[in-house]
Amino acid sequence: MRSVPPAxxxxxxxxxxPEFNRRLFLPxxxxxxxxxxxxxxxxxxxxxxxxxxxxxxxxxPRVRVLLFHGNGEDVDSYVRMAARLAVxxxxxxxxxxxxxxxxxGEPSLRAALEDSHVILKHLRTNVWDGSRNPxxxxxxxxxxxxAIELAAGEPGLAGLILExxxxxxxxxxxxxxxxxxxxxxxxxxxxxxxxxxxxVRAPLLVLHGREDxxxxxxxxxMNYEAAGSTQKRLxxxxxxxxxxxxxxxxxxxxxxxxxxxxSA
Numbered sequence: 001m002r003s004v005p006p007a008x009x010x011x012x013x014x015x016x017x018p019e020f021n022r023r024l025f026l027p028x029x030x031x032x033x034x035x036x037x038x039x040x041x042x043x044x045x046x047x048x049x050x051x052x053x054x055x056x057x058x059x060x061p062r063v064r065v066l067l068f069h070g071n072g073e074d075v076d077s078y079v080r081m082a083a084r085l086a087v088x089x090x091x092x093x094x095x096x097x098x099x100x101x102x103x104x105g106e107p108s109l110r111a112a113l114e115d116s117h118v119i120l121k122h123l124r125t126n127v128w129d130g131s132r133n134p135x136x137x138x139x140x141x142x143x144x145x146x147a148i149e150l151a152a153g154e155p156g157l158a159g160l161i162l163e164x165x166x167x168x169x170x171x172x173x174x175x176x177x178x179x180x181x182x183x184x185x186x187x188x189x190x191x192x193x194x195x196x197x198x199x200v201r202a203p204l205l206v207l208h209g210r211e212d213x214x215x216x217x218x219x220x221x222m223n224y225e226a227a228g229s230t231q232k233r234l235x236x237x238x239x240x241x242x243x244x245x246x247x248x249x250x251x252x253x254x255x256x257x258x259x260x261x262x263s264a
Contacts, residue, residue: 014173014181015191016110023176024142025107026072027100035079042102043095043122045115051095052102053119055127056082058091063158063263064128064135066120066150067094068112068143070164074101084252090259091133095119109145109191116146120154134158136262139165141215141242144193148223152199159203159262160229161255164242166215167194167222175214194219197226204232205258207251209240233258 014020034040037057042050054075065085069077075094082092097112098105105111124135136159139147144165151160166172169191174180188195204227208220217236224234240248 014178015169015183015187016108018106020173020176020178021106021108024071024109024172025097025099027097027107028072028074030074030101031076032102033076035082038082039127040075040102041093041123041127043115043119045098045111045118046105049098049105050103051098051115051119052100053093053095053123054078055123056086056092056094058082058086058089060089061091061131061133062089063259064091064093064131064133065138065161065259066123066135067092067138067140068116068146069094069096070141070143073140076101081246085256085259088256088259089263090256093123093127112146113149113190116150117154120150134262136161136259138163141165144223145191148193148196148200151202152196157202159205159258160200161205161207161258162220162223163207164209164212164215164245165193165206165220165223167197167219167226168192171215171219194222194226197223198228200227200229202229203258203262204229205254206232206234207245207254208234208236209242209245209248210236210238211240212242212245214242 039055041053044050078094097107099107137147137150138161140163144162206220206224208217237248
């Protein structure tokens with residue numbers, strides 16, 4: 001497993017700074033209701049800190065999807081997706097970040113990357129019943145960072161799905177209102193999604209709205225082109241933006257086709 005390098009003095013102050021991470025992460029209010037058949041999970045990731053996730057019900061899973069949700073979302077945001085995927089044998093597990101829903105601590109991008117490895121190991125060992133089902137990792141928007149982190153460093157994943165994901169840490173900083181810094185090599189190694197994509201070998205699906213004004217579709221192309229996967233597909237959905245991509249007519253057919261291929 002390729003670990004995330006520890007913070008050092010050579011890492012730029014921006015991406016590890018409390019102010020950047022306060023602007024980056026926007027946890028919504030959480031109502032605490034668990035749908036019937038779902039299981040809430042609290043994964044210990046550090047001393048006194050647990051990260052909250054939810055395993056949605058799926059009677060006969062053929063593939064497991066570990067999804068890291070987007071900003072301003074939580075595990076409740078995927079009830080409809082979970083039900084639709086379950087009918088097709090895809091069991092959805094959704095995780096967030098420190099400070100979201102029932103999670104402890106304060107969120108940071110570095111912590112999200114480090115915690116992703118612990119979360120996957122915990123699920124495989126303690127939650128998914130020793131299942132041999134193939135595992136696909138998915139990241140929406142901000143969640144593309146931990147998803148790529150896992151796909152680049154964890155062996156045996158059946159696929160990677162990036163939905164409205166970002167590629168460039170310079171643009172990420174700029175979108176949060178900071179002057180664009182010169183990032184160190186250490187920080188690019190840790191935080192650059194497109195740089196990590198060269199280590200991804202699993203089948204890849206990149207889904208992005210062609211009208212996305214928050215994260216431009218050229219970042220989807222950057223991740224796609226950088227990927228080391230031999231099986232990869234870039235799908236730009238006409239008329240879809242950043243937050244309405246899930247209601248596009250081709251969204252679920254594209255997603256379900258890819259998951260069926262990963263479970264074959």
